[in-house]
Amino acid sequence: MGICDGSPECSTVQDPSEGSKSDMNDAEREKLENDLEYIRRVRRDMDRIAGALERYVAWHRDHPEAAAVFKMFLHSEEDEE
Amino acid sequence: MRLFDRLWIIFAIDSVATSVWHQSPNADELRGQYLEALCHLQPWTEIRSEADRPMVTFSNTRAVADFIGREAWNPADTDHNRHLFPSSQQANLVRLVEQAFTMISRVSDDLTELIDLTIGELFLARKEGHGGGSISSAVGLIWLNPGAKWDPWTTGENIVHEWIHNMLFLADMVDPVFSASYLKLGEKSSHVTSAILHRKRPFDRSYHSAAVAAGLVFLRDTAGDTQNADRLVAPALRTVKGLKDRQDLLTQSGVDLLEEIEAFLWTRDSSRIIDLLAGRAIHQGL
Numbered sequence: 001m002g003i004c005d006g007s008p009e010c011s012t013v014q015d016p017s018e019g020s021k022s023d024m025n026d027a028e029r030e031k032l033e034n035d036l037e038y039i040r041r042v043r044r045d046m047d048r049i050a051g052a053l054e055r056y057v058a059w060h061r062d063h064p065e066a067a068a069v070f071k072m073f074l075h076s077e078e079d080e081e
Numbered sequence: 082m083r084l085f086d087r088l089w090i091i092f093a094i095d096s097v098a099t100s101v102w103h104q105s106p107n108a109d110e111l112r113g114q115y116l117e118a119l120c121h122l123q124p125w126t127e128i129r130s131e132a133d134r135p136m137v138t139f140s141n142t143r144a145v146a147d148f149i150g151r152e153a154w155n156p157a158d159t160d161h162n163r164h165l166f167p168s169s170q171q172a173n174l175v176r177l178v179e180q181a182f183t184m185i186s187r188v189s190d191d192l193t194e195l196i197d198l199t200i201g202e203l204f205l206a207r208k209e210g211h212g213g214g215s216i217s218s219a220v221g222l223i224w225l226n227p228g229a230k231w232d233p234w235t236t237g238e239n240i241v242h243e244w245i246h247n248m249l250f251l252a253d254m255v256d257p258v259f260s261a262s263y264l265k266l267g268e269k270s271s272h273v274t275s276a277i278l279h280r281k282r283p284f285d286r287s288y289h290s291a292a293v294a295a296g297l298v299f300l301r302d303t304a305g306d307t308q309n310a311d312r313l314v315a316p317a318l319r320t321v322k323g324l325k326d327r328q329d330l331l332t333q334s335g336v337d338l339l340e341e342i343e344a345f346l347w348t349r350d351s352s353r354i355i356d357l358l359a360g361r362a363i364h365q366g367l
Contacts, residue, residue, distance in 0.1 A: 024109070024133065028194075032091070032108035035360055039092040040105065049255045050100040056254045057122045059262070060218045066152030068263050070285050072246060073153075074212030074226075074239055 082341040084248040084292060085299070087360035090195055093255045097122075116201040119221040125150075128221045130201035134182075135223070137175050137203045139166050144204060144219060153216050154208060164206045174205055180233035181240055188303045191358035196244050199251070203240070213239060215246035217263070220254065223247065238300060245296045249289055258335035259285060271330060273323035276316045284330050288339070291320045295342045299354045310349075318346050 024032070043049075060069065083089040094115040099105050101118035116130045127143035129136050145164065148154040158164055166174060186193045201221045213225035223243040227236055252258050259266060266285040273287040274280060276294040294317035301310035321343045328336055345354070356362035 029108045031360070032111065035088055035091050036095060036105075036108060036111070039088060039095060043092060043096070046096065046100070049096045052257055053097060053100050053122070053254050056257075060123070061125070063264075064150060067267050069151050069153075070217035070246075070250070070263055070289070071151065071153045071214065072286055072289060073214035074242065075210065 082295065082345050082354065082357065083338060084245055084252070084296070085192075085354050086357040086362070087191060087195060090199060090248065090251070091360075093251045094199060096255050097251075112198050115199070116221055119201065123218060123220065126219045126222070128201040128219065130221075134197045135200040135203045137178050137205060139171055139174075139205055141202070141204045141206075141222075144202075144222060144224070145206070147218055148216065148224075151216065151218060153214065158208050164208060166205060166207060171205075174227060177227055177231065177233060177236050178203060178205075178240075181236035184233045184237035184304075185241060188300055189355060189358050191355075191360075192241070195358065196240065199247060200244060213243060215243050215250075217250050217253070220247060220250045234304075238297065241296060241300055242293050245293045246289055249292055252334070252338065256334045257332050258288070258338060259330060260332050260335070261330050266330060271327065273327065274316075274320055276313070276320035279316055284324070284327060287320050288324055288331075288335070291317050291324065291339070291342055294320070295345050298346065298349060299351050302349055302351050303355070314346055314349075318343070321346065 063069070091111070095105065095111060098111065098114040098118050101121055102114055106114040113130075113132070116128065120128055125143075126147040127141055129138060129141075145154065145159060149156055149159070154164075182193055182196075185196070199221070200223055202223070204222055204224045205227065206224060207226050211226055212228060212231075213223065215223065223240065225236070225239060225243070231239075249258065261271075263285060265271060267283040271284040272281040273284055275282040275287045276290040278290070282290070294313045298310045298313050298317070301307065301313075321339060324331075324339055325343075331339065353362060
């Protein structure tokens, strides 16, 4: 399953390979690489994850009505949420 | 509590990027590809970013249009550009945000790193009566309206507050928390007392409020502000109880996360959260 389907609309999006790259230091990079390696080893069922992602996006795309989204605000200091 | 689990967060953003671009990013590309995936998935709004940290902005026409379209803002909020901070205030606001991140780093450098990894844009704009907010159609963006009395600590706490909402959106993207739509969750029959406003609120908002309260308890406890942390605990536990009475509105993942929130509120084991933020404690639900 993929969300970028190669459609003209999709092609207007920046090529991720051209995207901004981090200038994290070597220790941070090594730690992140190790974490990525770990989570990719234990991750199960990418199809299920991709399906959930597609439903989340489709809901927000197809339901522009105000009550169909989650929204929450910080109010005044005495009435914060 | 997976919302503070470095490994869960990396798992989630890597899953989003990989699902969208059909390729797994390396460490250098992870943030950029995740945020570009969010832009691709949410074409109705705009989220900008810098390479390594959130971009602080003072104008975002498309995000504002989406706020108005989904009735988070009123059209009148932008009359005569009243939502824009004057340029004379912007440098001070940028400095305030920088100082806020310094405060967050004093609690946990790892927390700052995770906010940097997952938030593209901190959009600063004015709206009367509001200090900022989150909307599920703009994952990756935090809107803040720093008030005149906001100091670096208040600002940092509010950034973390909004970041927790963002992490709940991320959870909903890859492993949904709720078993019903926002429409159903907003019905009166689904209302539960909020941990923060202390009155009946839509189920999803009360769920978020419990997660935010737990996050703020961690933040305040770790910073040594236990008195203000104490105030949050009992109302949050009451909210958790109300939420548990309506487990039919949650997925198993949502139930599990709620139990993690409840366990933290009882134990206030901030050292475990510190370990989670550092990726040293592996969450079983990965």
